[in-house]
Amino acid sequence: MRARLITVGLFGLIGAAILVSLGVWQLQRLAWKEGVLAEIDARISAAPVAVPATPDPVADRYLPVTAEGVFAGDPLRVLVSVQGSGPGYRLISPFEADGRRVLLDRGFLAEGVALPEPHEGPITVTGNLHWPDEVDGFTPEPDIARNQWFARNVDAMAAHLGTEPVFIVLREMSVSDAPVTPLPVTSEGIPNNHLGYAVQWFGLALVWLGMTAFLAWRITRRTA
Incomplete structure (x- = not known):
């Protein structure tokens, strides 16, 4: 025993x-x-700088940037649901600044709400560079006819809108973009x-x- x-x-x-x-x-x-x-968090909230000439998806992820320019075309819509607001879309617009065309994630527009009228004249935007990793083997292809995307794919969106694969997620804008609500980059979604x-x-x-x-x-x- x-x-x-x-x-x-x-x-x-x-x-x-x-x-x-x-x-x-x-x-x-x-x-x-x-x-x-x-x-x-410290990087996200740092003082913004000009958009780098050739941003690096690794080294420049979350880099705070500012740019002055204009919306340069109709936005595409990425399906999303926001807690407390229900389903809707992220609006991704082409943005022309300093002779460049980049992508601007303007934020959330609730389902059924009309797009705001295009702004005239220059706009100053402040946000963070980002390369979201949202596409996997289960992500449907975008429905171009209905202007409905199911994930933020920077390369595909840039090719569709004719911009550089440079993606700014808006934090602030010099004019009102209501009823669009910015969804700034945060660390909350990082597991x-x-x-x-x-x-x-x-x-x-x-x-x-x-x-x-x-x-x-x-x-x-x-x-x-």
Whole structure:
């Protein structure tokens, strides 16, 4: 009996140690991820600069920029649902500034609401460069006839609207764009599930120890 109890005890302690180490590792990942998110938040809210001549999708992601120009064509619509506002569309307009045509994500327009009248004259916009990763194998192709897209695909939208693959997500505009509501870039959508994973590993370690104690109790009962 003693040998069996020792084997069960060692098995239980080693298994629990592995599970606890995985939980600790997730806590370390949590601290790392919180640091990354803090850096992203600081970058998003930094002072805006002019749009780089050749922005890099990695190095310049979230870069705050400002530009003065005009809307240069009808917007395309990306289907989206906003909590508290229901279904609607993101309006993506071509924007001409300093001799360049870029993409401008103006924000949310509720379903059934008419587009605002085009603005005349120059407009100053402030926002953040972004390259959203929203397309996967389940994303439908855009319905060009109905002007309805199902994800923000920078390259495809740029080709359709005849712009550079440079995408500005609006934060502020020098004139009112109502009823369009800006949906600025934030870090809220970036996953950070490490705390939940850590709790799961620690919980499994407790279950493992409980099962080990129960098995040891069963052994002692059988030999009593």
